[in-house]
Amino acid sequence: MTYDFDVPITRQGTGCIKFDRKPELDPFWVADMDFASAPEIIEALHARVNHGVFGYAQAHAGLNEAIDLYLENQRGVTVPGEQVVHLGGLVPALSLAGRAFCREEGQALMTCTPVYPPFIGVHHDGLAKLITVDHVLVNGRYEFDWDAMEDAVTPETKVFLLCNPQNPLGRVFTRQEVEELARFCVKHDLVLVSDEIHCDLILDAEKTPHFSALQLPDDLRQRTITLLSPSKTWNIAGLGYAFAVIPDDTIRRRFSAQRGHTLSEINALSYYAAEAAYRHGEPWRQQLLAYLRENRALLDSFIAERMPALKVVPGEATYLAWIDARGMNVDNPAQHFEKNAGLFLSDGAYFGWPGWIRFNFGTTRARMLAGLEKMARAMV
Numbered sequence: 264m265t266y267d268f269d270v271p272i273t274r275q276g277t278g279c280i281k282f283d284r285k286p287e288l289d290p291f292w293v294a295d296m297d298f299a300s301a302p303e304i305i306e307a308l309h310a311r312v313n314h315g316v317f318g319y320a321q322a323h324a325g326l327n328e329a330i331d332l333y334l335e336n337q338r339g340v341t342v343p344g345e346q347v348v349h350l351g352g353l354v355p356a357l358s359l360a361g362r363a364f365c366r367e368e369g370q371a372l373m374t375c376t377p378v379y380p381p382f383i384g385v386h387h388d389g390l391a392k393l394i395t396v397d398h399v400l401v402n403g404r405y406e407f408d409w410d411a412m413e414d415a416v417t418p419e420t421k422v423f424l425l426c427n428p429q430n431p432l433g434r435v436f437t438r439q440e441v442e443e444l445a446r447f448c449v450k451h452d453l454v455l456v457s458d459e460i461h462c463d464l465i466l467d468a469e470k471t472p473h474f475s476a477l478q479l480p481d482d483l484r485q486r487t488i489t490l491l492s493p494s495k496t497w498n499i500a501g502l503g504y505a506f507a508v509i510p511d512d513t514i515r516r517r518f519s520a521q522r523g524h525t526l527s528e529i530n531a532l533s534y535y536a537a538e539a540a541y542r543h544g545e546p547w548r549q550q551l552l553a554y555l556r557e558n559r560a561l562l563d564s565f566i567a568e569r570m571p572a573l574k575v576v577p578g579e580a581t582y583l584a585w586i587d588a589r590g591m592n593v594d595n596p597a598q599h600f601e602k603n604a605g606l607f608l609s610d611g612a613y614f615g616w617p618g619w620i621r622f623n624f625g626t627t628r629a630r631m632l633a634g635l636e637k638m639a640r641a642m643v
Contacts, residue, residue, distance in 0.1 A: 269627050269628060270299075271627050271629075271630065280293060285607050288601060288607035289606050291606060291623045292621070293609070294581075294583060295495075295623075297625065297627060300498050300499055301497055301543065301547035304497060304544065307535045307539035308532055311531070317532075319531075320530070321529075321534075322529075325538050327344060329538045329542045330541060334508075338477050338478065340475070342508050346508050347506055347508055348509060349504075350490075350506055350507060350529070351503045351527060351528075352504075353458055354381045356458075357381055357456065357458070357490075358389075359521045360424075360454065361388060361389050362391075362521045363517045364517065365389055365422060367390060369419050370390065370392070370419045371386075371394050371420045371421065372393055372421070372424060373393075373395075373420050374423065374424040374426075375395065375397065375407060375412075375425075376615030377397075377616040377619065378426050378429070378614060378615060379426055379430045383614075391422075394417070396412050397411070397615075398429075399411075403576060404434070404576070405576065406440070409447075416453075420453060421453060421454065422453060422456060425455060426458050427457055427458070427459055427476075428459070428464065428579065428580035430583060431581075431609075433577075433584075434578075435465055442479065445486075446483065453486070454514060455487045456488045456490065457488070457490065458490045460490065460492050461495055461580055462475065462491070463495075464495065466555060466559060467579065470579075477489050487509075489507065489508045489509075490507050491505065492506070493541060493544070497540040502530055502532060502537075504536070555582050555624070558625075559578065559584070561628070562635065563577050566635075570639055570642055572588075573591070582623060583624070586619060586620050586621070587619055588611075588618060589619070593643060595612075595617075596610075597609065597611070597620050599641070599643070600641055603641035604640065606637055609621035
């Protein structure tokens with residue numbers, strides 16, 4: 264089957280935050296795509312809706328089997344069922360990890376910036392402090408600054424939050440980088456929380472294959488929490504489903520205990536959407552990746568030719584472009600494009616790097632190019 268990603272879908276007035284948060288603007292901000300989900304997912308939801316009863320739900324056998332097959336086929340690992348913790352989303356998992364392992368005043372979470380904003384906000388949910396270290400650009404590729412990380416880590420640091428593939432940089436960290444980070448965590452007695460929500464959106468998996476924390480050697484994997492979800496890849500984030508894989512019993516119990524009575528039950532429909540994505544969504548995913556690769560190439564060339572004051576390092580994953588707008592010499596590039604182009608872009612300040620913007624190219628090609636034209640006309 265061939266899927267048509269050029270079909271425009273009206274989203275205004277549907278209650279989606281992307282278009283209805285600021286309805287007067289043309290949005291390219293929050294990380295959801297403008298494509299309909301795979302038909303198999305929609306069919307699975309219809310079948311579940313037709314049942315007509317939506318009481319409290321739990322993960323059913325079909326989903327558990329689909330996760331097992333997904334982890335085996337895509338990540339090359341076999342995971343015992345008791346290591347899987349089902350969740351209503353990944354952001355709450357970041358908060359749970361912080362509260363579970365930073366239980367005393369002065370203990371800290373550590374992460375590298377720029378990064379998805381909740382990474383630099385979840386410490387407020389508990390007693391934790393936040394330590395951030397910037398990624399550095401080396402030979403055209405963003406890397407960890409190992410020396411700066413060694414200087415920044417403290418005896419009170421308890422958790423490292425990793426985003427891999429990295430949002431907003433689009434980096435896919437190598438096996439060597441992930442193993443070195445895991446050794447850093449062992450050295451400093453940190454729990455490594457690896458958010459891998461974008462791991463199925465690698466634009467060239469042969470050139471930059473994803474190495475999961477699940478693939479670490481046994482001695483390094485035991486202190487990890489790996490967070491996964493079909494939500495970004497198959498555009499079902501609004502259904503709210505994710506899962507964690509936690510090999511160590513003690514870490515898993517401490518993580519799960521922090522849920523207490525603060526998290527709602529998981530959406531009854533989300534389990535079936537997740538199962539369908541993992542069982543039947545691969546053909547749709549492959550065609551999506553081909554479409555996103557072309558969008559990415561067009562975006563990069565457009566910026567180079569029409570907006571040379573902007574700089575962008577081509578991303579290896581996701582549908583998010585991280586754009587250096589400091590060459591415009593304006594106080595706030597996102598606000599500039601909002602005022603002068605009618606665009607809603609993500610402000611780099613929220614990721615820890617003011618002067619940058621994030622552009623979501625997970626949309627129809629025509630709409631993306633129209634948005635870029637508006638940016639070009641508004642350049643100073």
